[in-house]
């Protein structure tokens with residue numbers, strides 16, 4: 001009996017500690033210690049890496065952070081080639097930290113041979129390591145058909161391409177439309193990020209372009225496309241352009257079980273909605289949300305400026321988002337809504353939004369994260 005005493009003492013101590021921790025977290029939900037940022041595996045599922053200087057990767061590795069870089073915009077093939085090469089080379093050098101998505105050109109769309117040429121390009125992209133097809137808002141808002149109508153994402157000419165992505169078991173990641181603020185005058189927009197962006201990009205400010213597709217028409221085209229492709233892994237960028245209301249986003253997620261959304265550049269829209277409602281939304285839709293920021297590295301950096309920019313983003317974005325999701329603290333920001341309270345999400349939910357959902361929605365990722 002005597003020799004079992006130490007084990008018994010350890011067992012009792014563990015039981016007491018667990019009991020106390022459970023009691024504390026039940027009575028004072030905000031008092032549990034959040035997981036350590038550096039130790040917790042994280043994927044930023046929406047970034048744009050257009051640089052060959054890679055010292056920022058050291059900062060990612062120090063912080064247990066991986067990235068999915070999205071090659072975006074259906075510009076000319078030579079421009080896409082250039083962007084693609086940045087992402088491909090970074091992935092080749094850092095396969096454990098950087099993954100990437102490809103895109104295609106709309107040059108020749110509607111002409112004979114476009115479909116075959118596009119599928120061949122995608123095959124080549126996937127062979128070189130791309131794990132997804134990314135399409136940008138220029139489909140729906142820039143390209144016009146021969147009759148001058150806008151080419152929307154549910155256009156049947158995209159169907160064989162999306163079928164191909166599905167057959168490959170890969171993912172379609174799609175920035176469709178814009179935040180609802182885009183259809184409002186600048187002074188009615190709910191967040192500074194939007195009013196600043198659209199003040200600088202009047203060409204994309206739809207309030208000024210009533211002849212362009214409406215907010216509702218763009219979302220409806222996306223929904224018709226989703227109805228045609230129920231087996232496709234679909235990630236809607238920027239909360240599927242339903243950032244302004246978690247109830248609306250919930251309805252769309254309910255309709256399309258194959259759809260998830262990334263939060264890139266839209267987390268601020270959660271902060272200006274009712275905190276309890278947003279928290280319940282995160283709990284209910286914990287399998288459908290992917291963390292992402294839309295951060296970018298563009299052009300030439302010196303070694304120190306590349307790592308320096310990563311540290312700057314770390315302080316301004318990654319750690320600040322972490323505080324929002326993991327604590328119940330009152331936090332501040334320089335926006336129209338200045339104060340907001342952290343969501344204090346359970347650790348199981350944090351795991352899902354920070355990496356488990358990305359691993360499921362991007363089956364092309366071969367990262368082993370626990």
Ligand SMILES: [Zn+2]
Nearest residue numbers: 046048070294
């Ligand atoms: Zn983006």
